[in-house]
Amino acid sequence: MSEPLLAVSGLSKHYRRAGRTITALDGVSFQVNRAETFALVGPSGSGKSTVARLLLRLADADAGSIHFEGQDLMALRGEKLRAMRPRLQMVFQDPRSAFNPRATVGRVLDDPLRIHGLAGRDERPRAVETLLERVGLSPALTLRAIHEISGGQRQRVAIARAIATKPSLIVLDEALSALDVSVRADILDLLVSLQLDEGISYLFISHDLGVVARVAHRVAVMDAGAIAETGEARQIIAAPSSPIGKALVAAMPSLAQPVSKEAE
Amino acid sequence: MTTRLSIGNLGVRYRRDGQGVEALKHVDLDMEAGKCLAVIGESGSGKSTLALAIAGLLPAGTKFDGSIAWPGLGHAPLNGRDIGFVFQDPSASLNPVLPVGEQVAEVARTHLALTWREAFGLATDLLGRVRLPDPEAVARAYPHQLSGGQKQRVAIAAAIAARPSLLIADEATSALDTIVQAEIVALIGRLVTEDSMSLLFISHDIALAAQLADRIAVFRHGRLLEIGETGELLRSPAHSYTRSLIEASFGPAAEERG
Amino acid sequence: MNRALRLIRRRLIGSIAVLLIVITGTFLLLEAAPGDAVDAYVVSVGGDASMIEELRRRWGLDQSAATRFAVYISSLARLDLGHSVAFSRPNLDVILERLPDTLLLMGSATALSFCLGTFLGIVAGSRPGSFRDRFLSIGSLALYAVPGFWLGLVLIVIFSVQLRWLQLGGIETIASGKTGAPRALDIARHLVLPVASLGFIYLALYLRMMRVGMAEVWRMDFVLAARARGIGRRRIVLRHVARNALLPLVTMLGLQSAAMLGGSVVIESVFSVPGLGRLAQEAVAARDTPLLLGIILVSAVLVIAVNLAVDLLYAGLDPRVGSSGEAA
Amino acid sequence: MIALRRFLRTPEAVAGALILAALLAMALSAPWFFPRDPQSIAGPALLRPFQDWTLPLGTDRLGRDVMAGLFHGARASLAVGLAAAAGAILIGAVVGTLAGFAGGLLDEILMRITDAFQTVPGFLLALAFVSVAGPSLATVIVAITLGAWTGPARIARAEVLSIRERDYVAGARVIGMHPLEIAFREILPNALPPVLALSSVIVAAAILTEAALSFLGLGDPNRVTWGGMIAEGRAVLRSAPYLSIIPGVALVLTVLGVYLAGEGLVETSATRRMNA
Amino acid sequence: ALRAQTPTNGGRLIAAADSEPRNLNPAIIASNGVFFVASKIVEPLAEASFTGKDGLEPRLATSWEGSADGLTVTFKLREGVTWHDGKPFTSADVAFSALQVWKPLQNLGRVVFKDLEAVDTPDDHTAIFRFARPTPFQLIRNALPALTSVVPKHLYEVSEIADNPANTAPVGTGPFKFAEHRPGEYYRLEKYDAYWGEDQPRLDEIIYRVLPDRAAAAGALEAEEIHLAAFSAVPLADLERISKVPGIGVISKGYETLTYQLVVEINHRRKELADRKVRQAIAHAIDKEFVVKTIFLGYATASTGPVPRNDVQFYSSDVPTYAFDVAKANALLDEAGYKRGEGGTRFALKLLPAPYFNETKQFGDYLRQALAEIGIDAELVNNDAAAHQKAVYTDHTFDLAIAPPVFRGDPAISTTILVQSGIPDGVPFSNQGGYANPELDALIAKAAETLDPDQRIALYVDFQKMVAEDLPLINVAEWGFITVARSSVKEVSNNPRWAVSNWADTWIEG
Ligand SMILES: Nc1ncnc2c1ncn2[C@@H]1O[C@H](COP(=O)(O)OP(=O)(O)OP(=O)(O)O)[C@@H](O)[C@H]1O
Ligand SMILES: Nc1ncnc2c1ncn2[C@@H]1O[C@H](COP(=O)(O)OP(=O)(O)OP(=O)(O)O)[C@@H](O)[C@H]1O
Ligand SMILES: [Mg+2]
Numbered sequence A: 001m002s003e004p005l006l007a008v009s010g011l012s013k014h015y016r017r018a019g020r021t022i023t024a025l026d027g028v029s030f031q032v033n034r035a036e037t038f039a040l041v042g043p044s045g046s047g048k049s050t051v052a053r054l055l056l057r058l059a060d061a062d063a064g065s066i067h068f069e070g071q072d073l074m075a076l077r078g079e080k081l082r083a084m085r086p087r088l089q090m091v092f093q094d095p096r097s098a099f100n101p102r103a104t105v106g107r108v109l110d111d112p113l114r115i116h117g118l119a120g121r122d123e124r125p126r127a128v129e130t131l132l133e134r135v136g137l138s139p140a141l142t143l144r145a146i147h148e149i150s151g152g153q154r155q156r157v158a159i160a161r162a163i164a165t166k167p168s169l170i171v172l173d174e175a176l177s178a179l180d181v182s183v184r185a186d187i188l189d190l191l192v193s194l195q196l197d198e199g200i201s202y203l204f205i206s207h208d209l210g211v212v213a214r215v216a217h218r219v220a221v222m223d224a225g226a227i228a229e230t231g232e233a234r235q236i237i238a239a240p241s242s243p244i245g246k247a248l249v250a251a252m253p254s255l256a257q258p259v260s261k262e263a264e
Numbered sequence B: 001m002t003t004r005l006s007i008g009n010l011g012v013r014y015r016r017d018g019q020g021v022e023a024l025k026h027v028d029l030d031m032e033a034g035k036c037l038a039v040i041g042e043s044g045s046g047k048s049t050l051a052l053a054i055a056g057l058l059p060a061g062t063k064f065d066g067s068i069a070w071p072g073l074g075h076a077p078l079n080g081r082d083i084g085f086v087f088q089d090p091s092a093s094l095n096p097v098l099p100v101g102e103q104v105a106e107v108a109r110t111h112l113a114l115t116w117r118e119a120f121g122l123a124t125d126l127l128g129r130v131r132l133p134d135p136e137a138v139a140r141a142y143p144h145q146l147s148g149g150q151k152q153r154v155a156i157a158a159a160i161a162a163r164p165s166l167l168i169a170d171e172a173t174s175a176l177d178t179i180v181q182a183e184i185v186a187l188i189g190r191l192v193t194e195d196s197m198s199l200l201f202i203s204h205d206i207a208l209a210a211q212l213a214d215r216i217a218v219f220r221h222g223r224l225l226e227i228g229e230t231g232e233l234l235r236s237p238a239h240s241y242t243r244s245l246i247e248a249s250f251g252p253a254a255e256e257r258g
Numbered sequence C: 001m002n003r004a005l006r007l008i009r010r011r012l013i014g015s016i017a018v019l020l021i022v023i024t025g026t027f028l029l030l031e032a033a034p035g036d037a038v039d040a041y042v043v044s045v046g047g048d049a050s051m052i053e054e055l056r057r058r059w060g061l062d063q064s065a066a067t068r069f070a071v072y073i074s075s076l077a078r079l080d081l082g083h084s085v086a087f088s089r090p091n092l093d094v095i096l097e098r099l100p101d102t103l104l105l106m107g108s109a110t111a112l113s114f115c116l117g118t119f120l121g122i123v124a125g126s127r128p129g130s131f132r133d134r135f136l137s138i139g140s141l142a143l144y145a146v147p148g149f150w151l152g153l154v155l156i157v158i159f160s161v162q163l164r165w166l167q168l169g170g171i172e173t174i175a176s177g178k179t180g181a182p183r184a185l186d187i188a189r190h191l192v193l194p195v196a197s198l199g200f201i202y203l204a205l206y207l208r209m210m211r212v213g214m215a216e217v218w219r220m221d222f223v224l225a226a227r228a229r230g231i232g233r234r235r236i237v238l239r240h241v242a243r244n245a246l247l248p249l250v251t252m253l254g255l256q257s258a259a260m261l262g263g264s265v266v267i268e269s270v271f272s273v274p275g276l277g278r279l280a281q282e283a284v285a286a287r288d289t290p291l292l293l294g295i296i297l298v299s300a301v302l303v304i305a306v307n308l309a310v311d312l313l314y315a316g317l318d319p320r321v322g323s324s325g326e327a328a
Numbered sequence D: 001m002i003a004l005r006r007f008l009r010t011p012e013a014v015a016g017a018l019i020l021a022a023l024l025a026m027a028l029s030a031p032w033f034f035p036r037d038p039q040s041i042a043g044p045a046l047l048r049p050f051q052d053w054t055l056p057l058g059t060d061r062l063g064r065d066v067m068a069g070l071f072h073g074a075r076a077s078l079a080v081g082l083a084a085a086a087g088a089i090l091i092g093a094v095v096g097t098l099a100g101f102a103g104g105l106l107d108e109i110l111m112r113i114t115d116a117f118q119t120v121p122g123f124l125l126a127l128a129f130v131s132v133a134g135p136s137l138a139t140v141i142v143a144i145t146l147g148a149w150t151g152p153a154r155i156a157r158a159e160v161l162s163i164r165e166r167d168y169v170a171g172a173r174v175i176g177m178h179p180l181e182i183a184f185r186e187i188l189p190n191a192l193p194p195v196l197a198l199s200s201v202i203v204a205a206a207i208l209t210e211a212a213l214s215f216l217g218l219g220d221p222n223r224v225t226w227g228g229m230i231a232e233g234r235a236v237l238r239s240a241p242y243l244s245i246i247p248g249v250a251l252v253l254t255v256l257g258v259y260l261a262g263e264g265l266v267e268t269s270a271t272r273r274m275n276a
Numbered sequence E: 001a002l003r004a005q006t007p008t009n010g011g012r013l014i015a016a017a018d019s020e021p022r023n024l025n026p027a028i029i030a031s032n033g034v035f036f037v038a039s040k041i042v043e044p045l046a047e048a049s050f051t052g053k054d055g056l057e058p059r060l061a062t063s064w065e066g067s068a069d070g071l072t073v074t075f076k077l078r079e080g081v082t083w084h085d086g087k088p089f090t091s092a093d094v095a096f097s098a099l100q101v102w103k104p105l106q107n108l109g110r111v112v113f114k115d116l117e118a119v120d121t122p123d124d125h126t127a128i129f130r131f132a133r134p135t136p137f138q139l140i141r142n143a144l145p146a147l148t149s150v151v152p153k154h155l156y157e158v159s160e161i162a163d164n165p166a167n168t169a170p171v172g173t174g175p176f177k178f179a180e181h182r183p184g185e186y187y188r189l190e191k192y193d194a195y196w197g198e199d200q201p202r203l204d205e206i207i208y209r210v211l212p213d214r215a216a217a218a219g220a221l222e223a224e225e226i227h228l229a230a231f232s233a234v235p236l237a238d239l240e241r242i243s244k245v246p247g248i249g250v251i252s253k254g255y256e257t258l259t260y261q262l263v264v265e266i267n268h269r270r271k272e273l274a275d276r277k278v279r280q281a282i283a284h285a286i287d288k289e290f291v292v293k294t295i296f297l298g299y300a301t302a303s304t305g306p307v308p309r310n311d312v313q314f315y316s317s318d319v320p321t322y323a324f325d326v327a328k329a330n331a332l333l334d335e336a337g338y339k340r341g342e343g344g345t346r347f348a349l350k351l352l353p354a355p356y357f358n359e360t361k362q363f364g365d366y367l368r369q370a371l372a373e374i375g376i377d378a379e380l381v382n383n384d385a386a387a388h389q390k391a392v393y394t395d396h397t398f399d400l401a402i403a404p405p406v407f408r409g410d411p412a413i414s415t416t417i418l419v420q421s422g423i424p425d426g427v428p429f430s431n432q433g434g435y436a437n438p439e440l441d442a443l444i445a446k447a448a449e450t451l452d453p454d455q456r457i458a459l460y461v462d463f464q465k466m467v468a469e470d471l472p473l474i475n476v477a478e479w480g481f482i483t484v485a486r487s488s489v490k491e492v493s494n495n496p497r498w499a500v501s502n503w504a505d506t507w508i509e510g
C-alpha cells in the first residue's frame, strides 16, 4: 500500500480544570490505511473521544501532527478547513443528542449536500431519498422530526449524513453502544457493506472488545492518554501483551469462559 | 427448593398524557431462594417495569393487576429490609449532597434498629465488603468524588446493608466500561453467594447475564417470551428472537473478518 | 477551606471591575441630570445669581465633569466617598447612619421570607398535588402578585390605624429613651408591617421555588433509590428532597438581595423608615450626586458582600462546588 | 393543537388566560368606551362607586372617572409590561448570545457589565434614571428594561454555552456548516425557549415596577396609570379607600393573570419537550 | 372655654414635619420649612399678632420707631435675655445679625435691607438702623416677624457664617433649646429654663417627627402617635373625615400672614404668550370656583390679583377680573389669530407644575383640561424640585409653570419681584418669564422709596391694577394652611403666624 490515509503522530492534549491540568492525551501516534477499520479501545477516560475531537478539529491539539490524505490537517483554518470537511466525517455516540432537536430527517441530510453544493437545489430531495435507502430506511421518513424516530433509525440517519459527502474516513465514537444488541448487529452489517462498496475507512472507537473483534482489522489499545499496544485485531484479542489489553480481554463476556459465581 | 417470589399473571399499564401504556402483560414467573434469575430484553421490553413492580415502586397512577406473592416471608416485603435494589446509573442513584457513608448508614439505621454510630460502623464495614479501598475515607466522600464503578459499589453496599433476601440489579453494569463491568458482576455474584440472597439480574446483554444466571427469562414487548435454565436456553432457544440475541452477542466471531 | 479562600479571591477580583463599571455608569447618568445640587438648594432657600455662583464654586460644581470624576475616583481609592452637598457632612457618615435601618429591614425580611418560604415550600412539596399543596401554591401566587407598597398601605390602615396593634411607621418609638430588651422589642414591633410588606413577595417566591424544586427532585433517581432502600418518608422529604431543592433557593437568595434593596426604597417611603432607600430618594431630589453615587456604591458593595456570603454558604451546602471548576 | 388542549386542561392557566383576555379587551376598548381624556373632569369629586351609573366606579379627588382611568390605565400597564419585557428579552438574548458565542474577552466584558447591572438594585437604578430623564412612558419603559435585561442575558448565555458543547453542534461543524449558520440556525432557536419562559415573570415585574414608580410620583403625568391612581388615592386612603383599592385589585389581578398564564405556557411547553 | 382652663406645665408635644431642612438658621433662610422648627429656638425682633398694634407684638425688641426721613429705625431691646449657652443678649448681636447676615446672606433680607448701612449700638439695649437711602418704615415693620431672627454674634463671628455649626444645631434666645436631630426620624427641642417669658415655655419638649409621606400624618394623629400636624400635612380631602374623629380638631386659623398664592407663571418669550389676548383667554378659561371648591375643598379664596384678599393693608378689589367664560376665551384666541387647527388644537404648550404641593400638581392636571377646552394642548412635565428650578428659573424651558409664591405682609418683600424685570437667571420665585414692562418697573421702584404709608399703599393699588390688567402672570387662588391637632393641645393658632412662631404659651392637657 502507498501512504496511509491518516497519519497521527505525537498527539497531546491537556485540559485545565479547577486549577489542575489533566492530561487527556500524551503523545499518541497511529496510522489508518485506506478501506481499513482501525479500532481504538480502552477503558473510560483513556482519551479515545479526545482523539476523535482532535482529528475532526473540534478542539485544537497541544502538540503533534495529523496528516490526512497527504494534507497537514492542523494547518487548515476557516474556509480551507470547511472545504476539507466532506472527506472526514463522524458519527456520534448518542443518537438523541447528535441532531438539532428541531430538525427533520430531510433537513439533516439536506444540509451537507447544500453546504458543499453536492447536488443542485432540485436534485437534493431525490439525493436525500437515495441516502435514506442506502442506509436501509424508507424515503418516507424525510418529513419526520428527529425526535419522532427510534434510536436505531437515528443512528442510520447519522450514518447517512456521514456518507452524504462521500468521505474517505468516518470516525465512529461509540456509535453503537447506545443501541440495543439486535439493532447493533444490523448497523454493524450496514457499516461493513458500506466499506466493501465504497472503500471507506473507519476509525472505530469502543470500549467493547467483543464488538471490536467483529469489525476491526487493526486495534490500538489506549490507557491513560497513551497507546498501550497496537496490532492485528485477531492477534491482540487472542494474546494481548499490555496489562490493559489483558484486563479488557478478561472482562469480555463470552460463552467460552463463563464467570461462575464461585470464580472470585 | 423454596420459592422466594411468585409472580402470577402480572400486568402493568402506565398512564401518560391520559392514555394507557401497556408495559407488562400476563407475566408468570417464580424465583427460587438463593438462585439467580436473569431478565433479558431489548429497550422498552418491560424489564425495569417488572423490577419496580416487585419492589412496589411503580409511579402513582399506574394500573397494576395480577399477583406478586412472597411465600414464606409472612409479611408484606419491606424495601431495603427484604429487597435490595441496584439501579442502572450509579451517579443518579446517590444523593449528591450527602456523604456516601451516611447513605449506606441510613439504610442500616432504618432497618436494623441501630444507633447512628453503630450504623456508620456497619456502613464502613460494608464499604470494605464491596472492595472499596480505604472504607473510612470513602465513607466521608461525596458521590462526585468517586468514579462510576466506585459509586456502583456504594449503591450495592447500601442495597445489601440490611441483608435483604432478594437483590434486584437493574442494568447495574451497563453504564460502566467493560473492565469495571466485569468487576461489578463478579462482586454481585460473590455477595449473593455469601449471603445466600436471591438475585434478579436485569440486563440487555445476554452474554453478561449468562455468566451469573441460573435461569434466564427473555422479555419482549412486555411479555415473557421464554424462561429456562441458562445452559439449556443458550443451547436451544425456543424463540427466534432469543436466537437472534444469542447470535448478536456471541457469534459469528471475529474470525469471519479478515 | 482552601476552596473558600479561592472563591473569595476570585469574587473580589471580579468585584473591582464591577464596581468600576457601576461608578462610571452612575456618574455618567447623574451628569446627564438636569439641575444640580445648587439648583436643588436654591429652591428651598432662594438666592441671587452671585450667591448661586459662589455656591457652585464652593461645592466644586464649576469644574468639568472629567475633573470631578477623576477627583471622585482618586478619593474613592482612599475610601473617601466625598462630601454630601445636601447634608454638609461626609457621605460615608450620612450613609452609615442610615444603613443599619435598611439592613435591619432587609435582613428581617430576608430571614422571614427565606425561612417561612422554605418551610411552607417543604410543607407543600412534601405531598405534590395534595390539597395543602394546591392551597399554598395558589395562595403564594396571589401573594406574589401583590405590590409591596399597596400591601403596606392596606396593612397600615388595618393594623395601625384601625386596630392600633402596631406602629404605623418609623423604626422605633421616637426619643423613647428605651434601651436593651425593651428597645429591641419596640423596634421589632415597628418592623412587623414593613417586613411583611417587603418580605411577602419573596416569601411567595421562595415557597414557589421550593415547591417546584421539590417536585423536580422527587422525580430524580436517587429519591427512587432511597425509597427502594426503604428510607422513612420524613427522612426522604427532609434529607434527600428538601436538602437538594434548597440549593437553587440559596443562589436566589443572593440574586434577590439587590432586588430587595430596591424594594426597600418604596417600603421605606411608605413606612417612613429612615433607611438607605429614603436617603436615595432624598439624594435624587437634592441632586446630591456624590451622595447618590455613594449610596449606589455602598449598595453595590452590600450586594457583592451578600453574594459572597451566599456563595460561601452554597459551597458549604453543595459539596460539588469548587471541585469541578465553576462555582454556582 | 395538543399544546392548546394541554394548556386548557390546567385550570390555573385558563384563569390566567381569561384575566389577560379581559385586560386586553379593556385596553383595546378603552378609547371606544371612554373616548374622552381619562384625566378630564367627568363629575363631582369623590363620588363613591355604584352611586351613579354613568360613573360606575365613582370619581377621584378632582372628579375624574375611575372606570375610565381603570380602562386607560390597563393600556399603560400592558404597554409598559410588554414593551419592557420585549426590550429586556431582546437585549438579554443579544448580549447573552454574543457573550456565549464569542467567549474570551468579549464574554468577560459583557458579563462584567451584566454583573454591574445586577449589582445595582434595579429599582434604585430606575429611580435615578427616571428622575434624570424626566418621567414619561418611554423613560419608564427604558428604566425598567435597564434593570430587567440581566436575567435573560445570563440564561441565554448559559443556554448557548451548554448548547455549544452538544454533539449536534459538533455535528454541524463536522459537515462544514458556516459558524454564522450554526449560531443562528442551530443554537439560537434552541437557546430561546428558556429565555422566553422568563417573559411572564418580566412582564409581571415590569408592571409592578411601573406601578411603584408612579406611586413615588415618577410616572408619566400625561397618562393614567394604576400606580399613579393608587398614589393619588393614598392621600384619601381613609375617606375614600376605593380610590386605591380598585386600581390595586386591578393590578394584583393583572399580575396574577400574567403569572398564571405564563406558568401554564411553561408547563405546557415543558411537557411537550419532555415527551419529545 | 379654652381660656377658662388653667394651663398645666410640662409634657412633650409631638408634631409632624414633612421635610428636614439641613440649614436651620432662620436668619439666613427665611422660609417656613426652617421657621417651623427654628422659630422655637431663634427669635425675631417682633412677632405677628392678631391684637397688637400694626399687627405686631414684641419679642426681642420691645419697641420700634422710624424716623420721618426714612433713614433710621430705632429698636429698644428686651433686657435680661440670655442665649442658650448662658451669654447675655445685647444690641451687638442685633447689629451683627443685621449687617453680617440679613443684609448680605438672607434670601429676603437682601431686598429689604439692601440700603442698610450701619447699626448703631449706643447701649446694650438700643439698636439704631441707618439706611443709605430712604426706606419705608412700613416695609421694615412688615418685615419684622419673618426677616429679623437674631443669631448670637459670639458664635458666628469666629468662623465663616455659611459653614457655622450653629446653622445645623442652632443657638438662640427662644423658649426651646435645640437638643438633637436624628436624620429621617426626628428633631428634638428641650425647654430653655432661663427663657425671659414669665412661666414660659409650658412644654418640656417638642419633637418633630419626620413624616415625609402626607398620608402618614393623618394616621399618626389618629393613632395618637403625634399631637399636631401643621401646614396641611393632613391632606385636605381627609379633613372632613378626621374632623369627626373624637379628640381631634381641625383649625384653619393661624396662617393669616403666611398666605400662599397659586400662580400661573408665563413665559413671555413664547410668541403666543407674549400676546395679552392669549393670556387673558387663559385667565378666562380657568374656573377659579372649581379650583377653590374641588382642589382646595373650600380652604382657599379665588384671587383677583397679586395681593391676597386677606391682607388688610394693601389689598384692592378694584382691578380687572376674568370671569370663567370658555366662549369668551375661545373668542379672544380667535381674535388673536390662533385658529383651531386639525383636531381642534390651536397650539401646544409645555406646562410645568411645581412639585412642592399636592395642590399645585392637581391644579396642573386641571389646567391641562381647562386649556384643552380652549384648544390649547398642554403637555404636563413633572419634575422634581431641582429639575423644576433649573427648567423654569434658570433655563426658561417652559411655557407655563405653576408656582406657589408666598405673600409676606408687604408686596415689596416677595411679590414685586414676580413681575419686575432685570432679575438675574436662577433666582427662584422671581420673574423669569422674560416679562418686561417699564411702566410697571417704574411704579415698583417708586413704591420702594415712598415713605408715606398711605401713598405707598396707593401705589401698590395701582400695581395690582396694572398686573391684573396686563397679566404678566395669572393669580388663581390664595390659601392658608390647616392645622390638625389633638384637642389636648391648647393655645394653638393664637397668632397669624402660629405654626412658625415660638409656641412658648402652648401647653398640653393632662
Ligand atoms: N472538555 C474537557 N475538559 C476537561 N477535561 C476533559 C474534557 N474532555 C475530556 N476530558 C478529560 O480527558 C480525559 C480523556 O477523556 P475522553 O473523553 O477522551 O475519554 P474516553 O476514552 O472517550 O472515555 P469514555 O470511554 O468514557 O468516553 C478524561 O480524563 C476526561 O475527564
Ligand atoms: N413512568 C412511565 N410512564 C409511562 N410509560 C412508561 C414509564 N416507564 C416506562 N414506560 C414505558 O413502559 C415500557 C416499558 O418500559 P421499561 O422501562 O420497563 O423498559 P426496559 O425494558 O427497562 O427498557 P430499558 O432497557 O430501556 O431500560 C416502555 O414502552 C416505556 O416507554
Ligand atoms: Mg468517549
Ligand SMILES: [Mg+2]
Pocket: B047, B048, B049, B170, B171
Ligand atoms: Mg430499564
